[in-house]
Amino acid sequence: MTNNRILTTHVGSxxxxxxxxxANKKRYQGNISEDEFNLVxxxxxxxxxxxQKEIGIDIINEGEYGHITSGAVDFGAWWNYSFYRLGGLEMTDEDRWAKAEKVRSEPGKIKLTSFSDRRDRALFREAYEDPDSGVLGNRTAVGNPVFAGPVTYIGQSQVQRDVxxxxxxxxxxxVEQGFMAAISPGSAARLEDRYYHDEKALLNALADALSIEYKTITDAGLILQLDAPDLAEAWNQIHPEPTLSDFQDWLQLRIDAINRALVGIKPELVRLHICWGSWHGPHTTDIPFEAIVDQCLQVNASGFTFEASSPRHAHEWRVWEKPGRLKAGQKIIPGLVSHSTNAVEHPQLIADRIVKFAELVGPENVIASTDCGLGGRLHEQIAWAKLEALTAGAAIASKQLFG
Structure with a gap:
């Protein structure tokens, strides 16, 4: 909070x-030089x-424009960039979003099934397979790699360029404040492992590799946003539904890997993004925020961004009613506009949401944001209109909270 007002930001894309x-398409096809691509x-x-500056966003980023997207321009692109920054990967023709492999877990042994075998998709199969339903949106099929050797970091020049x-x-x-998003170790680990055959070993290797990217971002004085949808979204990718205890054990490995990667980085330069996935589906099998929030707060970060306006999670502001849940130095960064609807939220609604959170944790501990990334999820006009509404709502809330 600066000058007695609510600051605004967004989630990244x-x-x-x-x-x-x-340019992304040409690069994927080999029809553009690296210098030409970097100029674009x-x-x-x-x-x-x-x-972003003109709209009034306070904590801005580069739109994730430097994240190479394998020719894709949709929501699948958020993690594709890591394929070009991690060594030890071997490309395949398999698309994890389209792959129909059915992987089943056992008590105490959680394994993620393929994306197309999610429990939410099984319940709404017809809607998911209807190209006119709008559930999955415009998605480009791309091949995904597998872990075929020791994980290393090879993206130094790319992340330095972005910074x-x-x-x-x-x-x-x-602009005074900026952030940059980077994939979490647990999210990167969702690729098939053909080398380590040990979950903890893979997570530790990814943590050590990705820490190079994290430190490059924070050494420049930028805020590191850790994109960790695996912490919530993965629940829906487990067949059959696991016990909460088993999932929390699985989750703890990923929390520990994040903290391993953050060693030596000041918490005030880190924020954690928690979400249940960006596709426009029913999300009836999402895990409740209450079940994971305390583990997420173990991450050595000062900010926590989460969905707070989607129809499936807007009611979960209640998790902050518990006294002492938010520790000293920690802030919440709730999503006040949703990526899952084309309706542009009214500024007064956004202000009401901000005030509700401010009353629970203190206005000094609230930064207004979006549920998830807007790039590829919404039409360009709608996405920017939502950000304009966000800043307008924050101004209304600031006047109400501070006069």
């Missing part, structure tokens, strides 16, 4: 410019930072 979409990214980053471009654009536009 923003609508890509047409030039960047075309630079121009696009300058544009997206300028637009440099964001910092330059911030300086040019007079």
């Amino acid at each position: 923003l609508p890509r410019t047409q030039a960047l979409i075309e 990214i630079e121009q696009s980053v300058n544009e997206v930072v300028k637009r 440099d471009l964001l910092k330059a654009a911030m300086d040019k536009n007079g």
Whole structure:
């Protein structure tokens, strides 16, 4: 909070410019040089930072424009970038989103099934398979790699480029605070493991590799946002539904891996993003926030972003009614506009939501945000209109809270 007002931010992915979409496709096809590609990214980053500043977003990013997307421009792109930054991977033609493999877990032995075998999808099979239902949105099928050797980090030049471009654009536009998203070890571990055959060993190797990316971001004075949908979304990817105890044990391995990767990084430069997946599905099999929130708060971070406006999770503001749940130095960054609906939230509704959270944890501990990334989930016009509504709602709430 600065100058007695509620700050605003978002979760990361923003609508890509047409030039960047075309450049990604050309890069995937081998029809553009690295210098030409980087020039398009630079121009696009300058544009997206300028637009965020004009709208009034306080804590901005580069739209995740530097995250190479295998030619895809949709929600599947959020983790594809890591395929180009981790060594030890071997590309396949298999798409984990389309793969129909059915993996079954046993008590005490959780295994993730394929994305298309999720329990929510099984309950609403017809809706998921109807191309006109709008459930999955526009998604490009791409091959996914597998872990075939020791995990290393090979993305130093890419993350340094992203950091440099964001910092330059911030300086040019007079922006003080910026963040950059990076995949969590547990989310990266959802690729098939053909090398370690040991869950903890893979998570530790990923933590050690990704810590290089994390430190590059925070050493530049930027906030690191850890994208960790595995902490909530994975519950739906387990057949049959596990016991809560088994899932919490599985979850703890991922929390521990995150903290291993954050050794030496100040918590005030870290925020954790928790979500139940970005696809526009029913989400009837999502795990309740109450079941995982305390474990998530174990992460050595100062900020925690989470869905708070989607029709499936808007009621879960109640988790913050428990006294002492939020520790000193920790802030909540609730989503006040949803990526799962085309309706643009009214600023007064956003303000009401902000005030509700502020009354529970204190206005100094609330930053207004979005449920999830908006790029690829919504039409460009709608996505930017939601961010405009967010800043307008924060202004109303600030006046109500501080006068």
